Amino acid sequence: MHEMAITQSVVDAVCEHAEGRRVHCVRLEVGALCAVVPDSMQFCFELATAGTVAEGARLDVDVRPGAARCRTCGENFLLPDLILLCPCGSADVEVVAGRDLKILSMEVS
Numbered sequence: 001m002h003e004m005a006i007t008q009s010v011v012d013a014v015c016e017h018a019e020g021r022r023v024h025c026v027r028l029e030v031g032a033l034c035a036v037v038p039d040s041m042q043f044c045f046e047l048a049t050a051g052t053v054a055e056g057a058r059l060d061v062d063v064r065p066g067a068a069r070c071r072t073c074g075e076n077f078l079l080p081d082l083i084l085l086c087p088c089g090s091a092d093v094e095v096v097a098g099r100d101l102k103i104l105s106m107e108v109s
């Protein structure tokens with residue numbers, strides 16, 4: 001379950017930025033190509049935040065579709081999942097978005 005490793009690094013970053021303040025809410029943007037299951041991430045978040053300043057914080061996961069460009073026909077298209085195929089049938093595509101994960105915002109007090 002790779003959500004645990006990803007979530008752990010998010011929680012580490014969040015706790016570092018919180019600098020001892022209490023964290024109430026964290027909003028994440030996750031590219032569809034990270035293949036993260038938001039429900040698993042919620043579960044991992046609860047485990048990873050136990051005993052930290054982010055314990056009990058709410059996690060909002062915003063999954064964004066990936067995007068790719070086809071080298072055969074030049075078309076740009078969205079990637080809802082990990083199937084890297086252009087609508088024209090070509091598999092010669094370049095992923096331009098969807099592999100990133102970022103912390104959009106966090107609420108602290």
Ligand SMILES: [Zn+2]
Pocket residue numbers: 070071072073074075086087088089090
């Ligand atoms: Zn194409």
